[in-house]
Amino acid sequence: MPIGKNGNGLTLLERFIPDGLSHAATTLVDALKINSISEKVRRGRRVVVKRRNIYGEQLADLANLYFRASSIPIRFWSKVDDWRRWEVGCFKMLNGDRFRAFASGAETVCEEKLPGKSLWDHMSRGTLTRQMLEAAAHEIRRAHQLWNDEFKGPWSHGDAGMTNVIYNQRTGRARLIDFEIIHDKSLPATVRHADDLLVFLLDIVGPVPSQQWLPFALRFLNAYGNLDVIAELKTQLALPNGMAWIWWGVRTSFANPAKVKRRLEKLRGVITDLRSYRAVAAKRARKRRRASITCQEMSPGMPRASSRTRAIKESANAASPGIPSRLPTTR
Ligand SMILES: Nc1ncnc2c1ncn2[C@@H]1O[C@H](COP(=O)(O)OP(=O)(O)O)[C@@H](O)[C@H]1O
Ligand SMILES: [Mg+2]
Numbered sequence: 001m002p003i004g005k006n007g008n009g010l011t012l013l014e015r016f017i018p019d020g021l022s023h024a025a026t027t028l029v030d031a032l033k034i035n036s037i038s039e040k041v042r043r044g045r046r047v048v049v050k051r052r053n054i055y056g057e058q059l060a061d062l063a064n065l066y067f068r069a070s071s072i073p074i075r076f077w078s079k080v081d082d083w084r085r086w087e088v089g090c091f092k093m094l095n096g097d098r099f100r101a102f103a104s105g106a107e108t109v110c111e112e113k114l115p116g117k118s119l120w121d122h123m124s125r126g127t128l129t130r131q132m133l134e135a136a137a138h139e140i141r142r143a144h145q146l147w148n149d150e151f152k153g154p155w156s157h158g159d160a161g162m163t164n165v166i167y168n169q170r171t172g173r174a175r176l177i178d179f180e181i182i183h184d185k186s187l188p189a190t191v192r193h194a195d196d197l198l199v200f201l202l203d204i205v206g207p208v209p210s211q212q213w214l215p216f217a218l219r220f221l222n223a224y225g226n227l228d229v230i231a232e233l234k235t236q237l238a239l240p241n242g243m244a245w246i247w248w249g250v251r252t253s254f255a256n257p258a259k260v261k262r263r264l265e266k267l268r269g270v271i272t273d274l275r276s277y278r279a280v281a282a283k284r285a286r287k288r289r290r291a292s293i294t295c296q297e298m299s300p301g302m303p304r305a306s307s308r309t310r311a312i313k314e315s316a317n318a319a320s321p322g323i324p325s326r327l328p329t330t331r
Contacts, residue, residue, distance in 0.1 A: 070244035090179035120162035135174035137223035156192035194232035206252030
């Protein structure tokens with residue numbers, strides 16, 4: 001066990017960081033908002049207006065210094081023109097079939113408002129469903145297959161958290177927004193793609209109650225489906241040390257690091273078995289023997305704190321027909 005770590009492998013700082021400090025860090029992150037957001041109606045259509053704040057460039061440079069020093073694989077677009085080009089370009093590439101985006105004024109980008117709510121909003125309200133997680137995974141997978149000149153390879157988001165996935169209940173489609181960050185371009189696509197999955201999963205691993213987080217995570221991964229990226233993700237599922245931990249605090253809504261560590265370890269173990277589960281599931285499907293869980297719906301949404309004690313059937317927690325509801329206890 002490394003010096004300075006307790007039985008859980010956490011540093012003393014990680015273990016005893018006072019709540020007040022976490023809150024201060026959250027406030028700081030909020031204060032570091034590089035852009036501000038407002039809404040307008042233009043020619044009868046609702047648009048979201050993103051404007052680069054006055055100290056945006058300096059803040060972006062400062063954040064990038066931190067990301068570099070902490071080996072966090074993302075960078076803010078620091079120059080406003082670069083950001084506007086990337087933000088509009090990505091929005092058009094992903095959403096341009098139905099929605100418009102354009103640069104407007106020196107520091108501003110306008111994007112048509114996508115119908116629906118973010119997955120984060122749904123999770124906070126307890127209305128997150130299996131369909132939403134699957135739609136998010138399908139959209140991220142689709143986006144990861146698109147070629148991008150900037151990367152000279154497949155595209156990746158860089159900030160694919162739940163607040164940046166908008167779900168349209170009417171069409172059942174999820175769409176991605178918020179393109180002010182880019183992955184370190186020197187990284188292979190698989191590593192960048194796994195980081196997108198990680199960022200999405202950290203939103204689940206932090207706040208979701210114990211009965212639900214793993215089925216939610218597995219629903220998402222199973223729908224994403226690219227096993228090479230999921231294998232790479234496995235190598236990224238460990239709490240970082242040093243300064244990077246602060247960023248992980250932000251990513252996990254400052255959830256208890258011991259809990260996050262436990263959950264990531266569990267997820268690592270389950271991912272190990274994902275490939276064999278899929279093989280077993282495919283074999284089962286061929287034999288036309290349906291697993292008992294296939295006709296069970298996952299309870300819609302995440303239970304609120306007050307309903308956590310509600311009895312939830314094991315079958316209702318099943319991540320997907322391909323994954324048995326009883327999860328492996330590898331450690
Ligand atoms: N085009 C859009 N359609 C719908 N909602 C949007 C759109 N752009 C932004 N929003 C909403 O505004 C929030 C913040 O916008 P975002 O582009 O993610 O900037 P940031 O996270 O950097 O503040 C999003 O989480 C989303 O709720
Ligand atoms: Mg955002």
